[in-house]
Amino acid sequence: MRPKMIKAIFKKEIIDILRDKKTLFMGIILPLILYPMLMIIMTQIMTMSMGNMKAKDINIAFEKAPSKELTYLIKNYDKDTTGNINIVNTKNYKKDLKDGSIDAYIDSENKDKIENYKIYINSSKENSSTVSSKLEKIFTSYKDDKVKNKIKQYNLNVKQTLDPVVYKTIDVAENEDVAGLVLGEILPFILIMGVLLGSIYPAIDSMAGEKERGTLETLFTIPISNLELVMGKYMAVSLCAIVTAILNVVSILMTLVYILATGNLTGQLFSNNFKLTNLIGPLFITIICICLFAMVVSAISMCVCSLAKSFKDAQNYITPVMFLVLIPSYVSMIPNISLNRTTAVIPVVNISLLIKSVLINNANLGLIALVFISNFAFAILSVILLSKMFNSEEILFGSSRNFSFLEKRSNIKKGTMPNVSDGVILYAIGLVLLIYVGGYLQLKFKMTGIVLTQIMIISLPLLFAFYIKSDFKKVFSLKLPKFKHLIGAISLWIGCYLLVAIITNIIMYYFPQNQKVVEGLNNALFMKDNLLLNLLIVAVMPSICEEIFFRGFILTSFKNNKKSYKGAIIFSGILFGIMHMDFIRIIPTSILGISFAYAVCKTDSIGVSMFMHFLNNGFAVIVTHMSSKFVSNTQSSEATYLSVSQIGVFLIVSLIFISLAVLLFKEKNKKLNNVAE
Incomplete structure (x- = not known):
């Protein structure tokens, strides 16, 4: 450079x-x-509006003529700083109150020597709150005068009787903190x-x-x-x-x-x-x-x-x-949300909360550093993405065709392959349906809702591919995998599973509050004492439906550069992680999605990624089923974390299995090189 x-x-x-x-x-x-x-x-x-509201005259009406004391208080209430309060006569107070001719109407009755007043206001009028506030203060003052006069009749000390306890609130905040x-x-x-x-x-x-x-x-x-x-x-x-x-x-x-x-x-x-x-x-x-x-x-x-x-x-x-x-x-602007380890890594949110915490002098150097590091990482990743996009002639100088589904089907050529725009719009539609429809189905129908959600996920790419007249075999990589590729898939899954375990352990260490979220997800996803049904719904169906969606349509649409599949592999994997919509699972799931996409690109067979997906979900189902059997009557223990030495061992073993998988997939790599040449 x-x-x-x-x-x-x-x-x-x-x-x-x-x-x-x-x-x-x-x-x-x-x-x-x-x-x-x-x-x-x-x-x-x-x-100006506050001044106008204060200076404006108020018209009120009484059903019965008020006492001289109350009339005096009304006529002399803050006369120097606010407008006059006028007592008017009316017979149809409901109509006048609705029309705005009067601002309040007061009904009164005496029962057991107690004066009972009802204040009627029209809250649809702009000055209703001001009227209500002034009248409440007048009646409070009127009541206090009545109480004081009653106490004096019995020769008692008014202050000692009414205020036996005196308290005062002192604000210790600095002016700069309030301004902040x-x-x-x-x-x-x-x-x-x-x-x-x-x-x-x-x-x-x-x-x-x-x-x-x-x-x-x-x-x-x-x-x-x-x-x-x-x-x-x-x-x-x-x-x-x-x-x-x-x-x-x-x-x-x-x-x-x-x-x-x-x-x-x-x-x-x-x-x-x-x-x-x-x-x-x-x-x-x-x-x-x-x-x-x-x-x-x-x-x-x-x-x-x-x-x-x-x-x-x-x-x-x-x-x-x-x-x-x-x-x-x-x-x-939302109260009780502050900068912490979780919010410090969320884009936009971290900057907004950091500015707020700095201005109120409540910033932590560690969190400030975390915000800086995360935003610096986002900037680096964005620049890398931008440079990759500049290397794509399809993006910079591609054809004017953007969204195939907007074109008439009769105008679409047979064998049309989806492009980046098609992949993005399909993902957006799938994400919206998953949030609004899938969330409702799973909440309402539990396991049946998961089945319906998976059917919805697989229907979208199949319908889209049918509409644009795509070759299903090419778009979805429908090809039987070789035996050595299945062995490579097992090796790659083991390596990535160990890597995901390390990352998940680190995330749980820094964000332990998410442990309850993970336990809640496990309880929601699995049916107790029904291993086969759990395997079918949680392992088999996602391994087919989600793979058709992501490693089929989405991955194919991102393959703009025939010489390199790196961008398609990475982006489809990240989108796979984001679609799981859980902070604790985004990074681990993205890594698994990247490994699934890598396997498909190297073998030209979606069956390999389906096999890996089934291994991952099936293993989770079996472990959860077995642990529920052994720990059914015991309380949940505290989370245990890997030591540094254990992380090192896991990492070395992970790299060994991933390297073995790369060797087993090497034959496909040679073919790609020949095509590139």
Whole structure:
């Protein structure tokens, strides 16, 4: 990689971005003008509305004429700071209250020398809460006067009788902590939205815009590697996102200074001795966090935009990304959710909660480091993915055909193979149906629901392949496996199973709270005392249905590059892990999915992955069945973890079995090399 070439591409992209007025407006003018205007206008509107509500006159009616004491309290209630409370006469109070002619109606009766009042209000009116609050205070004052007069009649001390116990609540929070709490709830969302605006438009222009203008092909004629081109574009888009994020922070900070200086918030949120300089440290860490997050968002935006053929397509593709990023950013506004080991590795959520914890001075150095490491890893993975996509001519300069199911079946050629777009849309449909339909079926019908869910999973790829007139044998790799490939499958499964055991043990050590989730899943999936039925539903059906879905249709659709199956293997495996929708199982299941896909690519037979899938699920069923027999009457023991030496032994044995499987699959590797040559 040559720094000079990267610098040249970087300068070219920056110049193109600066020439685009729309990008400049969204990235610079918007955060500097819009946010301050919104904050100042909203503050003034709230202040004015509260003042108007207080100053507005209130009209009330009584069924019976009130006492002189109560009338005096009503007419003199906060007369200097609020509007007048007028007592009016009416006969049809329900109609007048509904029309707004009066704001409240009071019914009264005396029973056993007790005055009983009922206050009727119309909550559909804007000032109903103000009316209710004022009247309740008046009647509270009226009641207190009555009590005091009664106590004085018996020659008792009013204070000792009414207030024998005095208490006071003292708030020890610093003004900066209070300000941090207020900013920590709203600032993450604003900053994340700013990062999106700062990265999306440059990403669209540098990827889809280049294609639409026809200049991307020209760049590939220059003696420059794809990685150098990617890094130059990525650095330019990241810089725009980072600058926008910093401008957002500066804009919000200056707006806060103005609001405090004018006194609009002072005394309402903090006391007058609030020092803004004490927030400099937390704001500095916030800027670092948001800059790192901007690098991740930039890479993801470029990946999505690289799939588009035009500026309009890129805007359509990027819309779901905006929702996926903005929705988790609301987590800072949810009480009782804080930064911990689990939330520190969840994208977007970790940044939002880290900014909040830093601003309220409740940050942990270990968790800060974990957030930094996870986001840095996300950025690296996104850049690697982006460079891989740049190596694919199908993605960059592919045909205009995107979603085959949108075309008429009569226009589709026989033998059409699914492409990446088809695989993505099938996965999206399957994920939505699994969440909404599959979740309901499994909750309602238990084991029968699992069967129905598996039938739904296998139906989708079969119907899709039928609609686009695909060759089922090629799409689903329908070929009988050789005996040595089955031996290799056993070896590969053992190696990956040991590797998964190590990773699961490490995850459970750092996140022990998920142990109950794992036990709950086991109890929900398996029927006691019915081994054969468990094997059929949990092992046999998924090994057929899920393999047809993932190692059949999804894996085939991702095979764009005939010389390399690495991307298809990895991405289909990750999607397999994500579809299990459980934090504790995503990484282990992804590893198993990658191994299943590797076996199919090396043998051209989906039967190998079905066999491995059956071994994995069947082994889990048998172990669970046997353990329930032996530990049926004992309490659940605490989780035990592998020692360092045991992890080392497991890892060595795992590598041995995986290496053996690679050797057994080597024949297929030679054939692939011959095809490539």
